Amino acid sequence: MNTTKLKSVLCRAAAGEELTIGFLGGSITQGSLTTQPENTYAYRVYRWWCETFPQAKFHYVNGGIGGTDSLYGVSRAVTDLLMYQPDFVVLDFSVNDTRNTFCQETYEGAVRRILSWPSRPALVLLHNIYYDSGLTTEAQHGAVGDWYALPRVSVQNTIYRQMKDGQYTMQQLTPDGLHPNDFGHGLVAEEITKLLADVNAQRDEPEAESPLPAPLTANAYENAQRLTLREACPALHGFRADTREKLGHLDHWKNGWFAQKAGDSLTFTVDCSCLAVQFRRTIQRPALQAQLVMDGDTAHPILLDGNFDEDWSDSLALTPVLHHAPRARHTVTITALPSAAPDPTPFYLLSLILA
Secondary structure, eight states, rough: OOOOHHHHHHHHHHHTOOOOOEEEHHHHHHHTOOSSGGGGGHHHHHHHHHHHHSSSSEEEEEEEOOTTOOHHHHHHOOOOOOOGGGSSEEEOOOTGGOOOTTTHHHHHHHHHHTTTTTTTEEEEEEEEEOOTTTOOOOOHHHHHHTTTTOOOEEEEHHHHHHHHHSOOHHHHOOOOSSSOHHHHHHHHHHHHHHHHHHTTTTTSOOOOOOOOHHHHHHOOOOOOOEEEEOOOEEEEEEEEOOSSSSSTOOOOOOOSSSEEETTTTTEEEESSSSSEEEEBBSSSSSBBBEEEEEOTTTTTTTTEEEESOOOOOEEEEEEESSSSSEEEOOOOOEEEEOSSSSSSSSSEEEEEEEO
């Protein structure tokens, strides 16, 4: 573990500088199931900086979005975190990446994008876990952390192990087997601040910074780009552009395109070797479905189902279309499909993600 960058930020805080403390991740980082934002692990870590270095000035950036993985994370890292020039970052996608089959590569893309950003932030990796099943992608993400010699906090090796040993019950930590409650967030924050306190105690000890190594994976996603209404101008044939002003990164259902009836379509022309489509799955069922056809290949359409079979919230669905294909120019046409419902909820397309 190399802590040179972290020691540098701690020294700057001790000197009274103005610093930005940032977080990027999924619903746990966002603070799902906490009673108030100040009880999230992220805000508690930010508060540690404020209380430990009262002579410094700190800014807080929480880029957590529920239900999203590192493929979406790397594509939005700049707009939701890095544009604020963070000095310290915690990265958290180890439960959200469990359905992402190439998560190690997209996660490495997020790591490299953060480490190479001009503000040169110190990066700490947080590996959360499903408390009910033990499911996590810590092994894949941890290999990336080891490759870059990054400080890491493992919930599996700390809080989860303590729960399995009988120190806590699962009900004390989480109401749903995944998202920590206020007490659970406090424990996660404690593990991160223990790390910070240990490094702070040695902050004046010299340490050579490790150069950024060659990528561990094929690393196609480091410079992933997200195309919304602001970045793309597809040909519209029935789809409408949503011109409402987006208010922050949690104001999801804006700056996209929507279809209100069967046959509505739109077509993008893009250059890429990797592509994913991001759309809304809604609890307001029934909703329109759509199909995606690439390069006119109507024999192999991809179904985009706008119906979400949960009841907690609409979902930011992300469907990979290309992965490591030869880089080429492609046409992507999305067409709303017929529905038996008389007045279905519109199909909503948020973005394309290209790499």
